[in-house]
Amino acid sequence: VLQIDRGRIVLPGLIDVHVHLRDFRQKSKETIRTGTMAALHGGITTVFDMPNTDPPITNSETFEFRQATLRGKSYADYFLSFLIAGNCEEAKKVQAGFYKIFMGASTGGIYSEDFESDYACAPGIVSVHAEDARIIREKPERPPEAEVRAIKEALEAAERLKKPLNICHVSTADGMKLITKKNLPWVSFEVTPHHLFLTRKDYERNPLFKVYPPLRRESDRAFMWKNFSKIPLIASDHAPHTQEDKENGAAGIPGLETEVALLLDATNRGMISLKDIVEKMHTNPIRIFGIRNKGLEIGKDADFTIIDMKEEWVVKPEEFYTKARWSPWEGKKLRGKVVMTVLRGSVVMEEDEIIGKPRGVKINAGKG
Ligand code: DOR
Numbered sequence: 001v002l003q004i005d006r007g008r009i010v011l012p013g014l015i016d017v018h019v020h021l022r023d024f025r026q027k028s029k030e031t032i033r034t035g036t037m038a039a040l041h042g043g044i045t046t047v048f049d050m051p052n053t054d055p056p057i058t059n060s061e062t063f064e065f066r067q068a069t070l071r072g073k074s075y076a077d078y079f080l081s082f083l084i085a086g087n088c089e090e091a092k093k094v095q096a097g098f099y100k101i102f103m104g105a106s107t108g109g110i111y112s113e114d115f116e117s118d119y120a121c122a123p124g125i126v127s128v129h130a131e132d133a134r135i136i137r138e139k140p141e142r143p144p145e146a147e148v149r150a151i152k153e154a155l156e157a158a159e160r161l162k163k164p165l166n167i168c169h170v171s172t173a174d175g176m177k178l179i180t181k182k183n184l185p186w187v188s189f190e191v192t193p194h195h196l197f198l199t200r201k202d203y204e205r206n207p208l209f210k211v212y213p214p215l216r217r218e219s220d221r222a223f224m225w226k227n228f229s230k231i232p233l234i235a236s237d238h239a240p241h242t243q244e245d246k247e248n249g250a251a252g253i254p255g256l257e258t259e260v261a262l263l264l265d266a267t268n269r270g271m272i273s274l275k276d277i278v279e280k281m282h283t284n285p286i287r288i289f290g291i292r293n294k295g296l297e298i299g300k301d302a303d304f305t306i307i308d309m310k311e312e313w314v315v316k317p318e319e320f321y322t323k324a325r326w327s328p329w330e331g332k333k334l335r336g337k338v339v340m341t342v343l344r345g346s347v348v349m350e351e352d353e354i355i356g357k358p359r360g361v362k363i364n365a366g367k368g
């Protein structure tokens with residue numbers, strides 16, 4: 001039977017600016033293959049690769065090794081990063097898409113002794129994990145003040161240096177208020193699906209939901225929804241760990257395969273619009289990080305995320321491509337599903353199946 005109207009909708013290819021693909025010595029957590037297949041399955045056509053790998057991407061040799069590891073193996077297009085922590089001379093040698101700085105220790109343990117000097121030396125846009133090192137050493141539960149203090153410091157540096165800064169995974173109402181009040185045009189920030197859809201009550205019920213920054217109060221979550229229009233970027237902070245590592249206290253939540261669907265479900269509930277999703281996962285990532293080749297203008301890559309707003313489905317981690325076969329949303333029924341992903345003109349995912357070989361390429365920054 002010829003179906004002339006399946007009721008499907010096309011979105012421009014969605015971009016996740018915060019993904020931990022692991023690989024290297026942590027292939028048991030995730031590989032380039034599994035992580036980027038998960039991206040396509042979730043409707044993400046470009047991933048930003050995070051550098052807190054083992055070994056970490058802190059010198060030009062490891063950066064070149066990262067490039068070689070992704071080349072020909074990635075199913076999604078990718079934007080590469082470099083981790084700055086007192087190693088500025090090395091940072092200047094590489095052509096990274098963005099530079100990551102940790103103000104306090106997270107997975108991998110590396111953090112900056114002097115945020116402002118590392119930020120000052122970065123040859124391109126900096127994405128910062130804003131949690132204050134001293135506060136989290138004294139208070140390992142990472143209270144809101146750890147984030148708020150770090151955001152304050154980061155904003156003061158941004159005001160002085162006037163160079164591009166993206167603040168990762170903002171989780172607190174007070175942190176977000178500081179950023180939006182200052183409203184510096186060269187400063188952006190991300191919010192994750194887990195901070196939008198979960199609270200610390202969920203963590204109290206299930207210790208597997210441990211994540212940095214932690215899940216917060218309902219009032220923080222409510223503030224973010226109330227001020228949703230002010231959020232420039234939604235990014236998963238997809239952080240795969242083995243079951244064993246999670247049970248031993250590893251922080252991180254996998255998000256690539258639920259992120260877009262959660263937002264589609266919220267759209268069906270009237271909380272947001274498809275325009276919001278496109279703005280925060282396509283238009284703004286391209287603008288903020290200066291990505292060439294992507295966008296809706298004539299002549300750009302034919303990347304699309306095709307969705308079915310009516311399809312209802314249940315989150316089943318055993319059907320994930322990520323090696324992190326668990327999800328805070330396991331068993332949740334969602335209305336709205338990614339049904340097809342198109343990367344530079346090729347159908348690369350259809351009805352939960354990955355189609356063809358790895359076609360992902362490195363994406364470069366810089367206009368023109
Ligand atoms: O919970 C987290 N997990 N937060 C981070 O900042 C890093 C991430 C990871 O790499 O596991």
Ligand code: ZN
Pocket residue numbers: 106129168169212213
């Ligand atoms: Zn982080």
Ligand code: ZN
Pocket residue numbers: 018020050237239
């Ligand atoms: Zn992260």
Ligand code: ZN
Pocket residue numbers: 351352
């Ligand atoms: Zn299915």
